[in-house]
Amino acid sequence: MSLIDVKNLTVQFKTDEGLVTAVDDVSFSLKPGEVMGLVGESGSGKSVTAKSLMKLNARNTVYGSDSRITLHLDDGPVDVMGLKRPRDMQVVRGGAVSMIFQEPMASFAPAMTIGSQMVEQLLIHTNMNKKQAKDLSIEMLDRVGILDPAIRFGQYAFELSGGMRQRAMIAMALSTKPKLLIADEPTTALDVTIQAQVLDLMRDLVSEFGMGIIFITHDLSVVAQTADKVAVMYLGRILESGPVRDVIRTPAHAYTRGLLNALPRLDDLDAPLTPIPGDIPSPLERPNGCVFHPRNPELQPGSRYETERPPLTEVSPGHFAALFPEDVPSLP
């Protein structure tokens, strides 16, 4: 049984320049205890996809009429797209679904202590009294490895170091025991040692709480370390998805190969980095056919990818790529 099913998610924004398509017909599912990496360059629609799961997008958002997001909770399925009233939204905002952001300062109100924010959130989303909420908050700060949690509880976000703020944010996000945790570039602003600690911590928490995690990053090496499966997005579309090892070891789509070739190789520091040629087009000028075709160095002029949109074709069990079936590589 899946935890969340996303079907045909399309998200557009009304702007002065016209309708901007940020997410175009995206589908995926996640099971409890599974970690999915959502990767892609800036502007590929990762954050908009994630925010849709909590209906957190801006006021100028237009969701496609076929878009369906179903969250399977203990009390039964929740049709997220159908949630309208703020009271109903509470189920998915900070309750069953929690989100942690790249910049933890954005998640903490500057004029409130870390502890009072954690307690407030628990009072809204659980039946706890103040004392229970305080005890649990301190316990969660301790669980994420913050020393002297009772002291930190009484401090403000600016009094904590970057790594500690990140941990405090994770503690706050997890204290309501969400079924689904969405982590939007949670380690990008951290130095590598702390980044590794935070990734380890998140892995431990998945096995302990059995929650599902959607991990957003532009960095495939972080996904390789953290996720069970991965979806690679470009200009609002998933171009490749599947078990993380299959996708990284035998990428089937030129875009995924391009992202991998652009990573520095520690085993060969002299190897040149190969950036993907060209620039990401404006979302107002989305290419026809495969959205990646203008930057795909592997295509011949006149290829059908210029005009026809390739389907997501299964290239190996559970591993899909936006390719016409005749172009599926024969994998070892």
Ligand SMILES: Nc1ncnc2c1ncn2[C@@H]1O[C@H](COP(=O)(O)OP(=O)(O)OP(=O)(O)O)[C@@H](O)[C@H]1O
């Ligand atoms: N409220 C909005 N109005 C108009 N366009 C928007 C709005 N929010 C997002 N967009 C556009 O949607 C597209 C996808 O944005 P999104 O933030 O999801 O990308 P991303 O893959 O998360 O990138 P990054 O890694 O930079 O966060 C971008 O072109 C962005 O400019």
